[in-house]
Amino acid sequence: MAGPVLAYWLRRFGFEPTVVERTPALRHGLGGHAVDLFGSGVEVVRRMGLWAQIHEARTRTTIMTLERRGGRPVDVNVDRLSAGISDQHVEILRGELTKILYDATRADVEYLFGDSIATVHDDGSGVDVTFDHAAPRRFDLVIGADGLHSTVRRLVFGPEEGLRRPLGGYLAVYSLPDLFDLGNRMLVHIDVNRIVSTYGVHQTGEARAAFLFRKPEELRFDHRDQEQQRQIVEAEFRDCGWRVPQLLEHLATADDFYFDAINQITLDSWCRGRVGLVGDAGFSPGPAIGGGTSLAAVTAYVLAGELASARNDLPAGLRSYEQRISRYVDLSRAAAVKxxxxxxxxxxxxxxxVPWATATLVKLPASIQKLAWSQNGLGKALGALQLPDYSPHLTSR
Known part of the structure; x- marks a missing residue:
């Protein structure tokens, strides 16, 4: 999310961004789990002229059915639940969002697919970069927008192990046939220390399965070893009952399987000389729980704007960006813990x-719902940064 949003605005402010992406080509299609844009995150894509496309591509899930052993199912209106968090909201599959952002930038932004940064050397007046495959190049700035396991962060700020805070949770997502004729409904099974959900993908007629669980001890695994990760999910949920055995039958063959720990990145400074970080690379609040997609969109927009405002002193622009977003980041990370x-x-x-409380919450007036979400912290975090107006710095549209 952060990379193409940043590239879009940098180009509009007259810079010439290059996006380096490890995958061999854009993963077109509808892969990935559903992500949410709230509040200022929605406003960023509005300013990009992409709101109509993103809204049309939304998941269209309207009913969430909460189930537990020995209890009656409880239906919750998803739109009312989201309205309690923010007046502006859209849920969209990550792959769909990526495609829209790429299409909005590919005509005037350079993309290097199938490559990764190998070394970074900042000599104060520029940054020399070598790649795994491409020839070395020199840039005015390098921005790490490469996610929770950022290579740029590792090269410049140090190993991930010393910069992350485990929150005790784990998330797995993958696609499978629509086994339960879901339509616009999400089914959610709640158990002690674990949740399983499945929801439909209206564009393809398939479905997505998502597994969340919590462990008292930290699991050790290789974030690139999917076979190991599949074994972890199987072991954690094989005795869960409900519809889980049917979902797990498709675990081994899913070609878009994703698994990771819910970790925060705890850096308090996101710039060092002419190198900066944005999105999960710099301050992941925790996948699936901290509003990270909105945080990525907003901070990428602010970073581009502050660099445009300080065009003659780009390191000063990085420092200004850091000051602007620090409270927003702090609140997002605190909300994710709760x-x-x-x-x-x-x-x-x-x-x-949980089912009773959730169903009761959505029946309350919006003002009461917002008060409840502010106590959790997420509502407060999402409204913590009003978007600055950088339009005087636009050089193209």
Missing amino acids: TMRSVIPGSRTAVRL
Whole structure:
């Protein structure tokens, strides 16, 4: 999310960005899990002229059915639940969002697919970069927008192990046939320390399965070893009952399987000389729980704007960007910690209460819902940064 949004605005402000992407080509299509844009994140894509496309591509899930062992299913209106968090919201599959952003930038932004940065050397007046495949080049700035396991962050700020904070949760997502004729409904099974959900993908007629679980001890795994990760998911959920055995039958063959720990990146500074970080590379609040997609969109927009404002002193622009976003980042990370504690029930009592509490919440007036979400912290975080107006710096549209 952060990379193409940043590239879009840098180009509009007169810069010449190059995006380096490890995958051999854009993963067109509808892969990845559903992500949310809230509040200022929605406003960023509006300013990019992409709102109509993104809204048309939304997941269109309207009903969430919460189920637990021994309890009656509870239906929750998803739109009412989202409205309590923010007045502006859209849920969209990650792959669909990536395609829209790429299409909006590919005509005037250079993309290097199938490559990765190997070394970075900042001599104060520019940055020399070598790649795994391409010839060495020199840039005015290097921005790491390469996600939770950022290579740029590792090269310049140090190994990931010393910069991450495990929150105790894990997330797995993959595609499978629509086994339950889901339509616009999401099915959610709640158990102690684990949640399973499945929802339809209206564009393809398929479905997505998502698994969230929490462990008291940190799991050790290779984030590139998918076979190891599939074994972890199988072991955690094989005794879950409900519809889980049917979902797990498709785990081994899914070609878009994703798994990772829900970790935060705890850096307090996201710039060093002429190198900066944005999105999950710099300050991941935690996948699936901290509003990371909105955070990525907003901070990428602010970074481009601050660089445009300080065109003659780009390191100063990085520092200004850091000052502008610091409170937003802090609130997002704090909200994610609270969400992690509440979203996955840790006891049988909590499992019984979650469906009832959620159904009750969406029936309350929007003002009361917003107050409740602000106590959680997510609502407060999402509204913590009003988008600056950088239009005087535009050089192209």
